[in-house]
Amino acid sequence: MKARAGWSRVARMSGQAVLTLASIVVLVFLLVRLIPGDPVKVILGVEYTPEKAAALRAQLNLDKSIPEQFVAYIGGLLRGDLGQSTAQRGRSVTDVIAGALPTTMSLVIAGILLGVIVGTTLGLLAAISTRRGVDVTVRTWGMLSFSVPTFLVALLLIFVFALSLRILPAGGWPNAWPDNLLYLILPAIALSVHLATAISRTVRQGAIDTMGQQHMEAAFARGLPPRLLNLRHVLPNSVLPVLTIVGISFGTLLTGAIIVEAVFGIPGLGAEMTRAVGRRDYPVVQGIALVTGVVVVLSSFVVESLYTFVDPRARTL
Amino acid sequence: MTTESSVGSPLLEVQGLHVRLGGREVIDDVSFSIKRGDSLALVGESGSGKTVTARVVTGLIDRIGGVVTSGRVVFDGQELRQGDNQQWAAIRGRRMALVPQASLSSLDPVMRVGKQLAETVSVLDAGADVRPRSLELLEQVHMPRPQEVLRAFPHELSGGMRQRVMIALALAGRPELIVADEPTTALDVTVQAGILRLLGELRRETGMTLLMIAHDLAVVGLVSDEVAVMRSGRLLESGATATVLSTPEHAYTKALLAARPEASKPGAPLAVLDRETGELRAPAALPSVATDGAVVLTVKDATVTYRHASSPALAPVSLDIQAGASIGLVGESGSGKTTLGRVIVGALRPTTGEVLVHGKTWQEVRGRNPIRRDVQMIFQDPYGSLTPWRTPRQAVAEVLQRWRGLSRSASLAQAGDLLDEVGLPRLTFDKLPRQLSGGQCQRVGIARALASEPRLIVADEPTSSLDISAQAQILNLLMSLRASHGLSLVLISHDLSVIRHMTDTALVMKNGVVVERGPSTKLFTDPDDEYTRQLVAATPVLDSVPGVTP
Structure with a gap:
């Protein structure tokens, strides 16, 4: 019965996720139509001739009524067709995104893993250490790293590890696994710094709260050794909020990835995005906005569902 | 496990204990001892130092x-030192175990009960x-369906079952001494009776020694041979429970x-203790106004069914x-007693049926x-x-301003009169709630x-979080106000003694x-319903309270 309650919660959340996705699709569709001015004129620029304009208009479906355009757009989406790039002739939007998405996702996921591992460890250490210095160090580090912008962190990393120590590449991206793992290290660190700080603060507070609870004292009074208390009771109780943070941060991390990609010269979604915006490549902008939205909605859905299975109390809510 | 030579000598001995906590001396020269196999209850109101003593x-x-400033605690001939991890590692759980207060948080909420037991056992x-x-x-x-309980998470168990798990955990190391700190405080009376019976049984079966902390003398009478009464960090009186x-x-x-x-x-x-004279006296009954x-x-056929609930919280009443x-x-x-109380005051709208005041339902009174x-x-x-x-004055003045159309200053002055009437000391009129006592x-x-x-006051468990002496004062106040103002009173309580004392019908x-x-007196002396009978039987009362003449 309890398990069924958990599944019905997941079902309810997937309903919400589908609704959110639908509104993202509508918003992204309206995005291009609502931008003032004629996109065709902007795209063609000096090459503008009425014939070329008419042809492009037909290619972009802009010669039809808005409802017809919407139907065509949805039809395209269902077939996985996001249109043609106007700047990179001959490439479909799907193609552009498919080329860049894996790079960005590997950067974001590496950043999350690093942030979670480093953040949780530091937070737990700060909370359980009996030496005051550990706590103070972790908190000072957190404050410092929180106040330094991501691009500066990236530049500092390049300066120390690439230019001074010469142990890691300063940037670039060999398009081959596993060579690119080496090129992922510094960008992932740069991306994870803020996340790690947020997580370490939450874990530290969570651990301190947990340690003050009656069940911890009861377990202590039963004679359970401190190591077991920390690993089996403090840790599971204080990492629950980490899931929420990761879920909330996913969107921010994708945005952060754009900057990190720019600094390290990584050909990811961010690089495609900036290029597309600069060249007024509306179909690509539209496609990337859609994919980013979908990824964020899906990730927070996954996180919320995970919650249901990690925290037994969430199943009955 | 037990060294034969030590039988008969005290298992636990506390000598001249003094403890400082938060800059104050909270334990002042407390001494007591418990022989192996015996039981002792430390009884007192909040702030008496009973829990601090248990912690030491x-x-x-x-x-x-x-900090223990002087005195010593000797356990089976060995002086216990606070913070000596090596010494305690051999004692905690193995020779001495703690049963904490009954509450949801005494078990790890994200770990199955079976795993918590397994971890402790191993x-x-x-x-x-x-x-x-x-x-x-x-x-x-005596846990019902133990196999299922092992797979359950703590929040899936009732309060009484959780407390049984806590006792099982305490027994895991086969300890010689169990310290139970208010083990039944938050539990229903029928559940409390079961837990107390269990503690008594375990004591007989295993021969363990019990140090129990309690605030209720009647509860103590059920489980403990000896009792020590504490107040303000001092031990006032101790002896055989029956004698005391x-x-x-x-x-x-x-x-x-x-x-x-x-x-x-x-x-x-x-009867209330006069703090200055140390005399015991009951206030004279106030003249009552005729009603x-x-x-x-x-209340007409009111029912309440909460959303997503499978059964109604309140059947037609x-x-x-x-x-x-x-x-x-x-x-x-x-x-459903609180639900009914909330329906009466109009805080909760009945799902069906209605509540009429002056011929109007609460929905019409806006x-x-x-x-x-x-x-x-x-x-x-x-x-x-x-x-x-x-401050108390502001809290009361707000109501006066709204209903009596008084100016701000007039309402503040009149608030003072009302606070006087309920017996609040004048010094506290302009303090903040956190500086006041619960009473x-x-x-x-x-x-x-x-x-x-008002003409009707609904009091929802008005004394259940108060000490027994504060409870007596509040009950006296409610009785006298009811008489002098001609008020009707709906009193919600889990405590049958309070209901019997305060109400005409129940x-x-x-x-x-x-x-x-x-009629309340009949319900508690000659109940018709089986459940009422169970409740009456489970309520701890002192059969012969030493006579006090009002």
């Missing part, structure tokens, strides 16, 4: 920053077969006993409340309609029901309810259904 005995005092009872031993422990505490309860020597012990509702005739003022007996409020009447709603948690003044409520949590940054906060809540000149509720209703 279990080596937990340094965790809350307390640490304390190395070499034991974990699963059979876990089941054996659960059977030892029947012929108390210290004035404070007498006061504790006399303050119990069953010590006085129903409706008579309860016309007209109906103030009618009808009730006429006459002027000057005093009605008790009694039952255990989940019985905003500034003066009918709203007629029914007021007093809440269970004295601190939580006051705005933290408002004082409850007085403010009563003054605030009176400020609108409704006994269980799972949202009124199982029995009638």
Whole structure:
């Protein structure tokens, strides 16, 4: 019965996720139509001739009524067709995104893993250490790293590890696994710094709260050794909020990835995005906005569902 | 496990204990001892130092920053040192175990009960077969369906079952001494009776020694051979439980006993200890105003079903409340007594049926309609029901300003008169709630309810979070106000003694259904319903409270 309650919660959340996705699709569709001015004129620029304009208009479906355009757009989406790039002739939007998405996702996921591992460890250490210095160090580090912008962190990393120590590449991206793992290290660190700080603060507070609870004292009074208390009771109780943070941060991390990609010269979604915006490549902008939205909605859905299975109390809510 | 030579000598001896905590001396020269196999209960009200003493005995005092300044604790001939991890590693759980207060948070909420038991068994009872031993422990505490309990998470168990798990965990290391810190405080009476019976049984079966902390003398009488009464960090009186309860020597012990509702005739003022003179006396009964007996409020076939709930929280109930009447709603948690109380004051709209005040339902009485003044409520949590940054005077004046159309300054002055009437010390009128005691906060809540000149007051467990002496004072106050103002009172309580003392008629509720209703005295002496009988039997009372003449 309890398990069924958990599944019905997941079902309810997937309903919400589908609704959110639908509104993202509508918003992204309206995005291009609502931008003032004629996109065709902007795209063609000096090459503008009425014939070329008419042809492009037909290619972009802009010669039809808005409802017809919407139907065509949805039809395209269902077939996985996001249109043609106007700047990179001959490439479909799907193609552009498919080329860049894996790079960005590997950067974001590496950043999350690093942030979670480093953040949780530091937070737990700060909370359980009996030496005051550990706590103070972790908190000072957190404050410092929180106040330094991501691009500066990236530049500092390049300066120390690439230019001074010469142990890691300063940037670039060999398009081959596993060579690119080496090129992922510094960008992932740069991306994870803020996340790690947020997580370490939450874990530290969570651990301190947990340690003050009656069940911890009861377990202590039963004679359970401190190591077991920390690993089996403090840790599971204080990492629950980490899931929420990761879920909330996913969107921010994708945005952060754009900057990190720019600094390290990584050909990811961010690089495609900036290029597309600069060249007024509306179909690509539209496609990337859609994919980013979908990824964020899906990730927070996954996180919320995970919650249901990690925290037994969430199943009955 | 037990060294034969030590039989007969004290297992636990506390000598001249002094403890400082938060800059104050909270334990002042406390000494007692327990022989192996015996039981001792430390009894006192909040702030008496009973829990601090238990923390010293279990080596937990340094965790809350307390320091033993002098005196010693000797366990089986060995002096216990706070913070000596090596020494405690051999004692904690293995030779001495703690059963904490019953609450949801005494088990790890994200770990299955079976895993928590297994982990404790494998640490304390190395070499034991974990699963059979876990089941054996659960059977030892008479846990129904132990296999299922092992797979359950703590929040899926009832309060009584969780407390049985805590006792099973305490037994895992086969300890010689069990320290139980208010093991039944938050539990329903019938559940409490079961837990107390279990503790007594375990003591007989295993020969373990028990140090119990309690605030209720009647509970102590059920489990412990000896009792020690504490107040303000001092041990006032100790001896055999029967002797102390029947012929108390210290004035404070007498006061504790006399303050119990069953010590006085129903409706008579309860005896209260005068702090200055140390005398025990009951206030004279106030002259009462005549009431016309007209109906103030009618509940007609009201039911409540909460959203997503499979069964109603309140089955159809009808009730006429006459002027000057005093009605008790009694039952255990989940019985629907608070739901009915909230329906009466209009805080909750009945799903079907209606509540009529002056011929109108609560839905028709909105905003500034003066009918709203007629029914007021007093809440269970004295601190939580006051705005933290408002002084008692401001809290009461707000109501006066709204209903009596007084100016700000006039209402502040009149608030003072009301606070005087409920017996709040003048010094506290302009303090903040957190600077007041629980009893004082409850007085403010009563003054605030009176400020609108109501005809009916619904009091939801007004004394359940108060000490017994504060309870006696608040009950006295409610009785005298009822008499002098001609108020009707609906009193919600889990405590049968309080209901019997305070009300003329009572409704006994269980799972949202009124199982029995009638004159209060009859319900508690000659109940018709089986459940009422169980409740009466489970309620701990002192059979012969030493006589106090009002």
